[in-house]
Amino acid sequence: MTSEERIKRQKELVETMGRMYDRKGFQPISGRIVALLTVMDKELFTFDEIVEELQISKGSASNALRMLEMSNIIEYITLPGDRKKHFRIRKHDKFSLIDEHKEKLNISLSFLKETLDLKADKNSGNAQFIRSMIDMLGYFLEKFEELKIEYLQKNN
Amino acid sequence: MTSEERIKRQKELVETMGRMYDRKGFQPISGRIVALLTVMDKELFTFDEIVEELQISKGSASNALRMLEMSNIIEYITLPGDRKKHFRIRKHDKFSLIDEHKEKLNISLSFLKETLDLKADKNSGNAQFIRSMIDMLGYFLEKFEELKIEYLQKNN
DNA sequence: CAATTAGTTTAATAAAAAATAAACTAAACT
DNA sequence: AGTTTAGTTTATTTTTTATTAAACTAATTG
Structure with a gap:
């Protein structure tokens, strides 16, 4: 499998996995964010990258990210000399x-x-x-x- | 606990249990129907009794009952000389x-x-x-x- | 200190889901 | 055959949920 093929499949998986979270009661955008942070090779996404990748408004992103962070599903780090938030999934307890x-x-x-x-x-x-x-x-x-x-x- | 008290509590339980099924992805009316058939002492409810007890329209009842029956969650029996459907929860597999x-x-x-x-x-x-x-x-x-x-x- | 950046908040809109009213159908009485 | 009963179906309305655009805020930068 070529790298482009792999990335295409990853993006498809983000969509289907997002729908799975949907059925779990997540709101649609939250589901796709979690899926994005789980599936792609990149492990840290900035706010703007998420908005861009999922083609959603800043408002939706802000909302969903806050909710996911409050539920301990994702977390963000900040890097020195960069005031962007870098989001990643939390490696929660195995169980x-x-x-x-x-x-x-x-x-x-x-x-x-x-x-x-x-x-x-x-x-x-x-x-x-x-x-x-x-x-x-x-x-x-x-x-x-x-x-x-x-x-x-x-x-x- | 008097009998009226008990029945009052059962009816409250139907509401909260209905909301639980809601969170499971059932539509609200379906959830309350399942709860009704589970919680109350009466084990067989006719269409009209369900409509009356839950204060819902016949259309909603018809829809929800069909869906619940197709998912094998409830079933109905018919009695000789009575063309009403009598609904009850199915005693599905224990597991x-x-x-x-x-x-x-x-x-x-x-x-x-x-x-x-x-x-x-x-x-x-x-x-x-x-x-x-x-x-x-x-x-x-x-x-x-x-x-x-x-x-x-x-x-x- | 004006401009830019990185988001947040809010008010409005759009989309989806739920519920109803009312017309309809099929079976069973009379 | 006409009427009643027991639901079904469908078209519409209501309610809820999701999404966005745009105004806003707080921090940073030139």
Whole structure:
């Protein structure tokens, strides 16, 4: 694969990956910024480079970048003798993706618990099913922590 | 807790749970329908009851119900001598919540793999980080299946 | 200290998504 | 056959979300 081909494919990947973040609830421009900072070979992008590369307005860029920074997804550095901000993705904790999903499962779990709590008949069809979901989620959530420890031990 | 209190709380839970489904990407009305069918003691709701309970138009109800049925989240039964549809939540596979998250992690994994593939320098800071994420995700995804088997054995 | 740079903020517009009203259809009564 | 019931469909309106243009601010530079 030639270098131009590779770069073309990277830019395509920024678009599809951006749409994936979109589905995660990111606003579209935020998604594409994260994808840009993740996919391209360049690891530091200035404000202007982002505006230029993604063809967006300065306002949109400013907004999305602030939001991404506040969510600890990206960060910026400044360089001496240059008052531009240089943005890059934060190399967050290795398990953050897992933890994100764990958190969502935890939210589901508490809804299910509250639902069961409020059932008049704890043995109705739905109540029984909810109980079995609660049990299963509890099992998995506990195991996740064990898996993390196991993984860290294996990789040291 | 009196019965009226309980029902009041159930109705509140329908609203908050509906918003949770909203964040999952459901359209608002779909979320509240699923929540209604999950939370209330009544396990079968007719079209009209749903329209009445959630104060929505017939069109919205029809649309959301079709979508939910096509996604296998709810189902309806018909009763002899009654041409109304009676809707209820489907008691889907116990692991479907887990599988949903697994699927999302798989999507993240393939994006990361493609990203790494397209990196010019496989040892740049980002590339290294992406490699470690790929490795970790692979580990967890494999373990999920083992956990499911383990869980089933324990519960038989 | 006037001009330029690097963004931010705000007010307005555009685009997308959600919801409704009302007309419509198909089945079942009478 | 005409009427009622149980939804569906469609065209429109409302609401929300995203985006931009342009004015603005604070820091730097000549």
